[in-house]
Amino acid sequence: MKNLSPSTKLILSFLLMLGFTTSANSQILKKLGKKAEKAAERAIERRVEKEAQEKTDEVLDSILEPGKKGKKKKSPIPNDKSPSDKESSDPNSEGNSQKPDVSPTSESSEPKSIKVYSKFDFVPGDKLLFFDDFSNDFIGDFPAKWNTNGGGEVVTVNDLPARWLLMSQGFSTYYIPDVPNLPEEYTIEFDILVDGIDRQTSSTADLKVELSDSNEFRTGNKYVSASIPLCQYTPVGIRIKAKKTGAGSPKNINNTVKADIREAILNSPHISIAVNKERYRLWVNEKKYIDVPRAIVPESQFKALKFNVNSLKDGKESVFISNIKVAEGGLDLRRTLMSEGKVSTNGILFDSGSANIQPQSMGIIRQISQVLQQDASINLKIVGHTDADGGDEINMKLSKARAEAVMNVLISIYNASPERLSAEGMGESTPVGDNNTADGKAQNRRVEFIKQ
Structure with missing residues (x-):
């Protein structure tokens, strides 16, 4: 290894990080002449370049197409915690969804x-x-x-x-x-x-x-x-x-x-x-x-x-x-919206602390889209509401962002016209349930659709 050039040593070190053993390579290189050594260096460089490209492609795939080549995660196991460990960990406090983020599927985008x-x-x-x-x-x-x-x-x-x-x-x-x-x-x-x-x-x-x-x-x-x-x-x-x-x-x-x-x-x-x-x-x-x-x-x-x-x-x-x-x-929300001009639901769920819509909420949004398709004269205002966890300003911004997220799904997935929709956030200002209970918080986290 003493006769190897610095570039060869660097390349061999990189190969070691990728899981290749350097011992076999060093034994081969000792037996080679200078020409063979240079040829080996070029071969190693090409191999390293190929491996690096593959690793780069995997990283890009994981970012641009999450889950495409991902391996399944092993199912998680419960932590050992004391029964007296009473934490403030309401997964449905504002900003949290009703589905915990565990063991994501391969189709997690x-x-x-x-x-x-x-x-x-x-x-x-x-x-x-x-x-x-x-x-x-x-x-x-x-x-x-x-x-x-x-x-x-x-x-x-x-x-x-x-x-x-x-x-x-x-x-x-x-x-x-x-x-x-x-x-x-x-x-x-x-x-x-x-x-x-x-x-x-x-x-x-x-x-x-x-x-x-x-x-x-x-x-x-x-x-x-x-x-x-x-x-x-x-x-x-x-x-x-x-x-x-x-x-x-x-x-x-x-x-x-x-x-x-x-x-x-x-x-x-x-x-x-x-x-x-x-x-x-x-x-x-x-x-x-x-x-x-x-x-x-x-x-x-x-x-x-x-x-x-x-x-x-x-x-x-x-x-x-x-x-x-x-x-x-679990009735037809379309009829309620058409007859009463307004419908409120807490069935549209969001990811923790964000406006990302939980996909199981799509049944409700789909019904709302059908109202828009049926009557081209209807415009809708979408109003987001939160529970009282968190600050007033944060909840106001979050409720607005969630209303806009629902509006964007109606536009991007169900081809609703943007001119027929508007979004507003009310934060925690108009509760319908007790914010001191899990039931009440779940009632307060809701989205309203109002005919305009």
Whole structure:
């Protein structure tokens, strides 16, 4: 190595940083004459230039086309924190979305995600019945607004502000939030996070979501349930069951709907459920998998929402849920806007501290775009509102930016004319809920559409 020129030494050092071993190269170079050494130097220079170009291209790809060649991240695991560690970490405080930023999918570019969701037709209810992000619970405790016959605890994941309910598995272990008796029309939303799920996970592993006429720790006499598969080695499908009358009745439903949601499960999917009288629909992220027109007996009134986890390996595989939202409504916002001239919704969600729209909000914006398409004489003012977390000036700017973000989606995705739209921010100045509670904050974070 002593006879090598400085440029050769620099090149070999660079190769070492890229993972190449210098020992083999030095042995070869010692055996070469000066001409061979120069030839080797040129070859090494070309190799380094090629490697550097490839690395540069990868970096540029990650910036310009995020996720194109990205590898999946390993599912995060909960931190070890003391139950007394009561942090001020409300993931839905102003500027935070109802979806924590964990395990992003390979398609994580915001514009691309928004476009993917452009045909998403889920519209969340507009009268909040229940919301829990566990922000008021101590880490390590079971959440105060829930009941169970098993065990579980509130945890944080990878130092992120969002909190999750870690659920124990068991065929007869239920997790029941304090949801009031459910009306005829309502929506349910929540996020799932998994850890340790891989190709060795059981084909029967699932998270069951049940609507029941009983709030006891058992399956009700009348119910509708969807079992979301966690298996990775084969697409299991989503199982839907509905018991409407006695056992064995032809009116009952027991079917597995074809669905390959393996990648979604590893990347913190958002689940949306809509019940409109007898009709039951379920989406995983932007895709609708279940749409049963007569899943529910008309006269039935469900009293409970239940969660149940099955067939996981203790100590290795875990399932978490968070941001559980139940809201009455989920009706056609177009009719309300046309008849009343104004509609308000807290179903348009944004990323933490920004005006980036969560893609699952696109069902609402899509309906608003259809109003504009139907009546060319209508102009709309879009008004953003925040909760009271943060300063007045910051919230005013943020609410304006979010209203403008909604306006820009109407223009860029749904081809609305810019001349027909305007945006305004009201900050925290006109609350409709109590800013001291998670429910109230969720109500205050809203967007209004007003006919002009």
